[in-house]
Amino acid sequence: MRTLLVSGLALFAMFFGAGNLILPTMIGVNAGEAAWVAAFGFLITGVALPALSMIAYSTKRAGEPHIGGRIGRHLGPLLVLLVFLSCGMLYGIPRVAAVSFEMSVAPVLGEGANVVLAQALFLAVFFAIAFLAVLRPNQLVNRIGLGLTPVLMLLLVALIIGAFQVAPAGHPVTADFQAAPVATGVIQGYFTMDAIAAIVFGGVIYSAMEADGRHGASLRRGMAGAAAVAAGMLALVYLGLVRVGMVGAGDNGAAVLSNVAKQLFGSNGQLVFGLIVSLACLTTVLGLLGASTQYFHRIFPQVSTRVWLVVHVLVAFALANLGLTKILAVVAPLNQLLYPVAICLVLVALLEMGLGRKLTWAYYLPAWVSAVLAVLEALNSTGLAVFAPLRTFLNFFPLGAYQVAWLVPALVALVVGLVLDFRSNPEVLADEPVRLNDDLTTPVSA
Incomplete structure (x- = not known):
């Protein structure tokens, strides 16, 4: 405790x-x-x-x-x-x-x-x-x-x-x-x-x-x-x-x-x-x-x-x-670029833990789909005029007007990935004990 x-x-x-x-x-x-x-x-x-x-x-x-x-x-x-x-x-x-x-x-x-x-x-x-x-x-x-x-x-x-x-x-x-x-x-x-x-x-x-x-x-x-x-x-x-x-x-x-x-x-x-x-x-x-x-x-x-x-x-x-002003100029594009892919990774890892079986395509497909749209969202968020037309394209997607155009396509990709995994990968996750190396980040078999 x-x-x-x-x-x-x-x-x-x-x-x-x-x-x-x-x-x-x-x-x-x-x-x-x-x-x-x-x-x-x-x-x-x-x-x-x-x-x-x-x-x-x-x-x-x-x-x-x-x-x-x-x-x-x-x-x-x-x-x-x-x-x-x-x-x-x-x-x-x-x-x-x-x-x-x-x-x-x-x-x-x-x-x-x-x-x-x-x-x-x-x-x-x-x-x-x-x-x-x-x-x-x-x-x-x-x-x-x-x-x-x-x-x-x-x-x-x-x-x-x-x-x-x-x-x-x-x-x-x-x-x-x-x-x-x-x-x-x-x-x-x-x-x-x-x-x-x-x-x-x-x-x-x-x-x-x-x-x-x-x-x-x-x-x-x-x-x-x-x-x-x-x-x-x-x-x-x-x-x-x-x-x-x-x-x-x-x-x-x-x-x-x-x-x-x-x-x-x-x-x-x-x-x-x-x-x-x-x-x-x-x-x-x-x-x-x-x-x-x-x-x-x-x-x-x-x-x-x-x-x-x-x-x-x-x-x-x-x-x-x-100075703070110059540093903060990069925050919006970074967030729009990294967050969608990170969210997909986290949610599928939790889903995998709940299902108790190893997933592969359920990781790949949502991450790749969200990464493509995240790049476009990040470019648009720079505010540069050359990327302004991307907003019109992103708004075609459900919730695109709220800067989350990646969400629905990623959910569709997740469903497809789960179907592929359940058909091709019956592997059940083992609750294997692990320990860390001296660098405190790399796990090895216990």
Whole structure:
């Protein structure tokens, strides 16, 4: 139970980054009277899907480097590589670090301050702390779960309870939330990137469960329990932050949260807000660094995890110094590209676990179909005029107007894949115990 609880706390903290602060808060601001309805859609992709992704990860088989390989010999490793690069040193880590500076330090700098120098100094300290914390990956879950998460939760609870003592500001509903509040909430949940990040964090929690002596069905139950703890905490915090947005005001989520903190805690409000942001960002970066360095060490074992950690920190530090605006410019295309394929992988892995038999075409066909449409959706989301006609084509598909043109074709492909598998592949899954190698990510026969 201790391992399950600590792993759940750590998983919550790894999921909960700065974007997780901003997105539900802005639902409270932009959805007006439809805020709670929109929040339901947000919980689908921001809470339920990441939890299911963790459970799906627990189905990893003996000798299988990663569950992503089930969607194809080429597409699977490509998806996993893109996930680790996007959630890791090329986007996720520098984005979170840059957000930490923009939301906690930048607001208190004076008019004559050298912002570029201040950002470089802050990021140097931020990444130095992260580097030292990840040097011993076997202690990472305990450090996050027992050390940082309780402090983060206390600060968040104080902010949320205070927000429930203030009357809603009566924000008007924006056009997107007025037309389709649930669908818009679902899309906002995409931007947490947590369903994708679960593919990254899965190895960290998996190794903690394995070190606790869990194998097979016991390991899967442990992963499900940790996912349930994290999901419950995420849902409560998200709903609380929606309420914060309903009572606050500002041009963006950071301003809204900062203003509410100042309203509730006076001159110490910015300090409280800065601590929340810094802790949320640090715990996420620790999880991403730990998982990503282990992944690249497994691919290139001749390079030690410590060297990979140095590479990750240096690359992320350089990119974070470009500033938040430039980093965020790539978020929409990345999400539209990776999420559909990742969702297909997760849902089929869960279906396979429920059916108790090995699936092949049920993995391949939905993933390939969704990948083709995801590429088109990602190109359209860049906003470049040359790709604008793709919107007309994508809208021909059911739900295409809601940016999920891939969904119905992928479901049709899943049905076809299941028919093919049941006709050609009678293999029943064995509940084989597995253990992990020293790199904490590669399972081998027990």
